[in-house]
Amino acid sequence: MLDLINIQKTFNPNTINEKVALNRVSLHLDDGDFVTMIGGNGAGKSTLLNAIAGVWQVDSGKIIIDGNDITGLSEHKRAPWLGRVFQDPMMGTAATMQIIENLALAKRRGQKRGLKPGVTKAEKDEYRDLLATLGLGLENRITEKVGLLSGGQRQALTLLMATLNKPKLLMLDEHTAALDPRTAEKVLTLSDQIVKENHLMTMMVTHNMKDAIRFGNRLIMMNDGKIILDIRGEEKKNLTVKALMDEFARASGEEITSDKALLS
């Protein structure tokens, strides 16, 4: 379970660049909820994920995950609960380290790192099998440096790393935006499959309204640092892009001249 209570964040307060990025955002997610998040640029989608991850501290409000108040914790202390995949494929992996070393680092998320081996022999076989499930041939390249992989391969690996230790919350921040359409589709399908298999509570930011409708059991639309739309269940299943745009216009009180504004 995730509870966000009145999250407030203002960037550059008391300056000409002041921006209220999150305006008293509250949200409750149940275990197994898969929420897709849409909204224009600067609406606060990524900001909300960063607030949960602890990239910076929020101004006020509470973040509670499975009964644990993680609001004041630094980023690395929250990591045990969170799995994250970023928009930039370079961000989620250590390029100068081997594929198995990256997986082993992820395996130890939330554990004390001491003088035990960085990668054990048993892990090697485990990771080889796991990589084989991706169908990308990475199981034959386990000691290669991650820097040699393509963007799509790196995102698939990051996804594997994020979910290796089942996180309480998986956060996908436009994680297919930098990929070509075919690879993006592959990574999306893989994400959906992993989420379903592990019954993961997931938040996925996307700019593609079709994907937002297609995946998950709940859809959130943000605008101006607020959640302006929250659709779930049957109602979400029957959504169309057209209906979503009308809803946006109604909820935000703004007309969208074209779907470009929302999709960009």
Next chain:
Amino acid sequence: MNIGSLISALPGAIAQGLIWGVMAIGVYLTYKVLDIADLTVDGTMATGGAVCVMMMLNGANLWVALLCAVLAGMIAGLVTGIFHTAMGIPAILAGILTQLSLYSINLAIMGFKANQGINVRNYHLLVSSRNVKVIGPQNPIFVMIIVTALLIGVLYWFFGREIGAALRATGSNEHMSRAQGINVNRCKIIGLMISNGIVALASALFAQYQGAVDVNMGRGGIVIGLAAVIISTVLFGKIFHNFAMKLLGVSLGAVIYYIVIQIVLWLGLNTNLLKLLSALVVAIFLAIPYWKGKLAKGAKNA
């Protein structure tokens, strides 16, 4: 110019190169593994020697003195680490601040004298330049090969552990490291401590080798360390992929550096111009990858 004089100077150059190779391995850990240019080492390269020599002059056992020298270096690294992580000072400036304060501290350790001698005839030293042409186990080249091999072995083991992998991840991608629950600040502090501990060890050995510690001993040390790292990258980068081999390459890089210096001196260069030469060589080699990148980019755009 007599080739014989050059050849007779070579064993000394190799021994010095091996000692500075230990120092360069310390620099490699911060510069290449942690991705931090740590200028503390210019100070630590005198601290280790100061602690070791002063303790031995006051009757301490060689090994105890060496151990304390290493610990002193680690404390220096800890201070830089705290400046950088807890106080938010950029790494380069944090290193400069520690280095500057170490100048006073080193003088204080040395009883406010600019140098202190220690004679191999009266004290049991691990390495001494007097033995550089002796055939036997007291030859500093032989001793330094063993020291280097042990150091590389320990470091290879450590960086294959969980904590060592976390250190490497921190240097490779801080963002990813934090997301995987790694305390990157702690890793940086540990890395700086290990690096400066190694540099202090090199300092203690170098003071023994030359039979004296000098407060200016470490000046420009970072440049020599970087030179060794760069020489090894250029010469061995394509063939040494294993971490232990890379560390060996750095040690060899320092030896090559000292042999080249010896040749340049033999050719008649004024000793006082050495630092200028070293700095220029390092600057050019640092620029080469940048220029190569620019050329490649230009070719792509054309």
